[in-house]
Amino acid sequence: MTQPIKLIIDTDPGIDDAMAIFYAAAAPDIELVGLTSIFGNVTTEQATRNALRLLEWADLPDVRVAEGASKPRALPAFPPSHNVHGDEGFGTLLAETPKGQACDESAAAFLARMAREYKGELVVCPIGPLTNIADALDLDPDFASNVARIVLMGGSLDEGGNITPHAEANIYHDPHAAERVFASGANITMVGLDVTHRILCTAEDFDAIEAASPRLGGIINEMSRFYLHFYTTVGKHDGCSLHDPAAVIACTHPDLFTAQSVSVIVPCDGDTAGATQRAHDGRAAVNVLMSVRSEDVKRQFIDEMSKLS
Ligand code: BDR
Numbered sequence: 001m002t003q004p005i006k007l008i009i010d011t012d013p014g015i016d017d018a019m020a021i022f023y024a025a026a027a028p029d030i031e032l033v034g035l036t037s038i039f040g041n042v043t044t045e046q047a048t049r050n051a052l053r054l055l056e057w058a059d060l061p062d063v064r065v066a067e068g069a070s071k072p073r074a075l076p077a078f079p080p081s082h083n084v085h086g087d088e089g090f091g092t093l094l095a096e097t098p099k100g101q102a103c104d105e106s107a108a109a110f111l112a113r114m115a116r117e118y119k120g121e122l123v124v125c126p127i128g129p130l131t132n133i134a135d136a137l138d139l140d141p142d143f144a145s146n147v148a149r150i151v152l153m154g155g156s157l158d159e160g161g162n163i164t165p166h167a168e169a170n171i172y173h174d175p176h177a178a179e180r181v182f183a184s185g186a187n188i189t190m191v192g193l194d195v196t197h198r199i200l201c202t203a204e205d206f207d208a209i210e211a212a213s214p215r216l217g218g219i220i221n222e223m224s225r226f227y228l229h230f231y232t233t234v235g236k237h238d239g240c241s242l243h244d245p246a247a248v249i250a251c252t253h254p255d256l257f258t259a260q261s262v263s264v265i266v267p268c269d270g271d272t273a274g275a276t277q278r279a280h281d282g283r284a285a286v287n288v289l290m291s292v293r294s295e296d297v298k299r300q301f302i303d304e305m306s307k308l309s
């Protein structure tokens with residue numbers, strides 16, 4: 001096997017974030033270098049706690065967690081998405097205090113330092129609002145060129161939004177940060193609703209993961225019930241989207257997706273605030289994933305999750 005990729009996940013855990021982090025813990029082609037926390041599904045403080053808990057559950061206590069920004073760049077803080085992810089981020093599971101704590105560095109400083117240390121190697125996978133990534137770009141002018149790739153879950157080119165008719169939640173929660181990132185010239189892959197709405201998991205899929213992997217699969221199965229229930233409340237009865245796991249899988253299995261090269265701009269106000277639109281101002285293009293081999297991504301997810309303890 002080729003060398004595993006070095007990966008930092010920037011995350012607001014969050015039920016599908018938990019799935020993505022456990023997937024990364026299980027996947028042999030990923031070396032998890034760290035997690036950075038961000039608000040979104042929960043507050044940043046809860047995100048840090050949840051990130052530490054996930055690593056302890058996954059027996060990865062040495063993977064570092066760096067705490068991120070507590071609010072968007074220009075907008076006031078949004079209330080967390082309790083209706084989607086539960087009061088504490090993990091559905092009906094209660095909050096537990098982790099044994100470990102976050103490192104002294106800020107998320108942006110950690111991201112910038114790791115990108116410099118692993119220049120041309122580090123893959124950053126943001127699966128929440130992009131505030132920490134924008135802060136790292138501001139902190140270190142070389143961050144955009146030091147980082148090998150930024151593979152982000154967020155946005156929607158042609159699919160419409162999931163929080164407004166135009167906007168996907170991660171981009172909507174800090175459009176100024178997203179615009180900073182899309183205009184940065186970094187090597188970016190956007191894993192948005194155009195593909196994640198096509199990758200659905202059912203209660204039976206999570207039962208199968210628990211059957212193969214009783215401890216961690218059981219935790220994910222428990223969380224998934226709340227997430228699946230939310231999907232039924234918005235009229236979707238055929239499963240929940242694997243948003244954040246899809247982004248992590250796209251880091252190592254780009255062959256399961258097809259991409260278009262598109263310049264992306266993010267309006268920051270008005271009806272289309274937080275949308276990801278085609279830009280015509282000469283900025284660098286990014287890779288926008290537009291179609292997916294859904295069954296193969298789902299198989300990849302279930303197979304790796306089933307190897308957990
Ligand atoms: C994104 O928003 C959050 O609720 C999920 O964790 C995911 O990152 C989907 O729009």
Ligand code: CA
Pocket residue numbers: 011012013014016017040041127128244
């Ligand atoms: Ca997320």
